[in-house]
Every structure is written in structure tokens, then in C-alpha cells.
Ligand SMILES: Cc1cc2nc3c(=O)[nH]c(=O)nc-3n(C[C@H](O)[C@H](O)[C@H](O)COP(=O)(O)OP(=O)(O)OC[C@H]3O[C@@H](n4cnc5c(N)ncnc54)[C@H](O)[C@@H]3O)c2cc1C
Ligand code: FES
């Protein structure tokens with residue numbers, strides 16, 4: 271049993287004795303006095319607390335760094351990893367991102383600047399994606415209230431893809447010294463890190479009250495906002511089987527602990543519209559930690575993953591020591607935050623079929639802001655056409671009921687039709703008849719109904735080539 275959490279902080283090996291549910295932000299600022307990392311919103315929204323997390327790539331010889339929100343990140347989650355703060359970016363000289371920000375006048379009050387530097391450095395370090403869209407994506411989780419984004423984006427353009435903007439840190443071999451341990455304890459808290467599905471399922475059976483932790487982007491908000499305690503945690507982050515993505519001839523499948531950033535990479539060639547949705551899922555910081563299993567497990571009626579996955583015909587795998595159950599994802603959700611998951615089970619994976627001949631798929635997220643916002647309505651449409659006739663249709667909504675839901679009558683209105691205006695009007699009318707959404711501060715019931723029905727028409731126009739996708743500026 272280990273009582274310390276081991277990781278690299280700005281290149282230096284650390285072994286710290288701290289409750290595994292203490293937030294990384296509090297530890298950095300209070301225990302280490304590394305106050306470059308700021309606290310703004312304390313709920314993953316503003317990016318002021320951004321840090322880089324480094325993991326050795328599986329089967330690779332490089333360390334991959336990505337930005338994360340330290341305000342909702344628990345200390346247990348950095349065990350076995352490298353943590354880089356804005357102080358650690360600078361060596362003898364300023365880091366190229368810091369230099370570009372300074373030269374470009376990209377900072378005024380400076381409060382957001384460390385977080386912004388971290389986000390750009392994370393993108394620059396990967397060096398693989400270097401377009402403007404990638405820069406906007408990398409910055410979508412960082413709020414700046416005074417400089418304005420143009421000088422910030424310009425600074426990023428100078429550095430990203432230019433080479434040389436590396437993150438100094440440990441080599442892959444050094445991670446052997448901090449191999450994650452299966453159990454960490456500290457000040458009354460217990461943090462399990464099983465490495466295999468078998469060990470996870472045994473723990474799940476023995477400790478049904480322990481918190482199952484994916485990436486912590488939902489659970490971590492309570493940790494930061496309400497200072498809730500996690501006395502016993504089972505982390506899924508190191509479970510091999512849950513970390514794997516697979517591609518077969520006809521399917522893509524994702525282990526439950528696969529992050530949304532990884533899903534984004536996998537689905538882009540197959541379902542570009544799903545990829546556009548995922549780019550609007552939280553921010554890079556959120557997508558780099560948040561998992562597909564966590565999005566399903568949290569069973570939010572406004573989660574973005576389920577409507578898209580349901581319309582694509584996803585099947586979810588639930589695992590326990592008694593065996594594995596498979597079911598259509600729509601059947602997993604029973605009622606508001608109630609699911610099929612038993613106390614001894616975990617979500618193991620979700621799989622979707624690859625696109626079929628004649629298939630058209632679109633998913634639309636309606637929210638108050640383009641980026642980093644929760645859906646008011648999320649609508650996903652998939653049809654398969656053969657010889658001009660709709661042979662199959664799957665339509666699913668989020669934000670319209672207590673659970674993500676399929677729109678059965680609306681699907682029927684399309685099946686057998688030639689996908690003409692009359693059919694899409696019948697589809698929209700069926701949507702209006704089926705749903706009785708709530709009014710809340712995101713939108714009234716009337717607004718939701720109208721938007722949902724209008725999105726059917728948008729889908730029709732989109733598939734007929736009339737709608738030009740609006741990109742974020
Ligand atoms: C700033 C911010 C922005 C966000 N934006 C979006 C957004 O745009 N769209 C959206 O849909 N969501 C959004 N979220 C919510 C969240 O990021 C997602 O729901 C994410 O996918 C959760 O995954 P996680 O691994 O972080 O879950 P966790 O927080 O680790 O867990 C969430 C729940 O799922 C359970 N769970 C996790 N894994 C499993 C498993 N394998 N089996 C059974 N139960 C499991 C946990 O016990 C917990 O109850 C946002 C959150 C924040 C803080
Ligand atoms: S303090 Fe705002 S995202 Fe962490």
C-alpha cells in the first residue's frame with residue numbers, strides 16, 4: 271500500500287503525501303506556492319488554472335502533453351504522470367509561447383495569460399495540428415476578458431507548427447520510476463488504480479459505494495465547488511481494456527475510459543458531423559480528460575455524446591464479474607439520472623457501426639455560445655437511402671426529456687418516403703407531438719420544441735446540400 275502520490279512536477283520527481291482528492295490547483299498554489307496557475311471559476315470553464323499533463327505514449331518513445339483544468343483535477347489523477355505549470359515552461363529563456371505573447375501584446379491584466387500560454391504550449395508541443403481551427407480549438411477553454419483574442423491567436427500562429435516549442439520534461443524511460451500503484455491512501459482517503467478489467471470488476475463488487483472515476487470532469491466540479499470528499503475512489507484511468515479503441519471491418523468501439531479527444535481523432539474520417547460536435551464538447555482541457563464512459567455514466571439529459579451515439583446505433587457494454595451485457599444505448603437510460611447499471615457493474619465500452627452505403631448523418635448542438643457551453647437541445651439524425659427511398663432512420667434528442675431519447679414517430683415519418691418536403695414536415699410534426707421538454711434558464715419548453723422541429727428541416731436542407739456549415743471564428 272502506498273501513501274504517496276508520485277509524479278514529475280516541472281521535470282522534478284515528487285513523492286507527496288496528500289489526500290488523493292485534494293485538487294491539483296490547491297496543492298500547487300497553497301503547498302507549492304506556484305501561483306502562476308490561477309483560480310477563476312473553479313469549475314472547468316475559464317482555463318485560468320490550466321496545466322499540462324504528460325503521459326508516455328503507448329508503444330511510443332515520446333511523452334504526449336495536453337492541457338487540463340487543475341481546479342477540477344484530483345491529486346490522485348496525476349499519479350504516474352508529468353505535471354507542468356507555467357513556471358516550468360520557462361528555462362533560462364522564455365518559452366517560445368511566452369515570448370510570442372509578450373512581443374505581440376497579447377496580455378493586459380495578465381490573469382488569463384498563464385492559462386493561455388499553457389493551452390498554446392500544449393498545442394505547439396504536439397506540433398501535429400497546426401491550422402487556425404486547431405488554434406481556436408486549443409483556446410476555446412480559455413477566457414480572456416480584457417485583451418481580446420486576435421493578438422492571442424496571432425501569437426499562437428507564430429509558434430504553433432513552427433517547431434522548437436517543446437515542453438522540457440522527463441523522457442519516457444523515467445516514467446518507470448513512477449509506475450502508477452494500485453492503491454494509494456492518505457488522510458483517511460483511499461484511491462484504487464486497477465490496471466485490468468478483472469481487478470476493476472472485483473473492486474466494484476467488493477466496494478459498491480466507492481466512486482467510479484473516469485476523467486473527473488463531471489465529478490471534479492463537485493470537488494471544487496462544494497469541497498465534497500471522495501473517501502474511496504476507483505479510478506478507471508489505468509484499466510487497459512477500458513483505455514482501448516478498436517476498429518473492425520464494420521465497427522468502431524471505444525473503451526469507456528477513452529477520452530473525447532481520442533474519440534475525435536477516431537470518428538473524424540467516418541462521421542465529420544460528429545467530429546464537429548465533439549470539437550464543441552467543453553474545451554480541449556475537458557475533452558483531454560473527460561471520457562466517453564463518464565458521459566454515458568453521468569446520464570445527464572443534456573449530455574452531447576448520447577444523442578449522437580444513439581442515432582448512430584450505438585451498443586453499450588456493461589461488465590461485472592457475472593458477465594457482460596450488451597444493449598442499445600437508448601435502453602441504458604431509464605429515467606432522470608437512472609440507468610440500467612447495477613451496483614456491481616461498470617460501463618466497459620460503446621461501439622458504433624461504420625457508415626453504410628447511402629447513409630446521411632448530422633448532429634446539431636444548440637447552445638447559447640458556440641464553444642464551451644452546455645446544450646439547450648442536441649439533435650442527431652441518421653438516414654439510410656436506397657434508390658431514392660429512406661430505408662432506415664434513427665433520430666435522437668438531448669435536452670428534450672429526462673433522458674436522451676429516440677424520436678420513434680419522427681423516424682417512421684421518414685421511412686419509406688423519398689425524403690421530400692412532405693416527409694420532413696411530417697417528421698417535424700411528430701417531434702412536436704412527442705416531446706414535452708422542461709423550461710429552464712437555458713430555454714423555454716416552447717423554444718426547445720420549435721428548435722427541435724426546425725432542426726429536422728435543417729437536416730433535410732443540409733443533406734440536400736443547402737446549408738453551409740458555420741465555423742467558429
Ligand atoms: C467546463 C465543462 C464543460 C463541459 N462540456 C460538456 C459538453 O459540452 N458536453 C457534454 O456532454 N458534457 C460536458 N461536460 C461534462 C463532462 O465533461 C462529460 O460528461 C464527460 O464525458 C464526463 O466524463 P468523465 O470521464 O470526466 O466523467 P467522471 O466525472 O469521471 O464521471 C461522471 C459519472 O460517470 C460515472 N462513470 C464514469 N465512468 C464510468 C464507467 N466506465 N462505468 C460506469 N460509470 C462511470 C462516474 O461514476 C460519475 O458518476 C462538461 C464539463 C465541464 C466541467
Ligand atoms: S479556475 Fe476556471 S477552469 Fe479552473
Ligand code: FES
Pocket residue numbers: 376377378379380381382383413414415416417
Ligand atoms: S489579459 Fe486580462 S483577462 Fe486576459
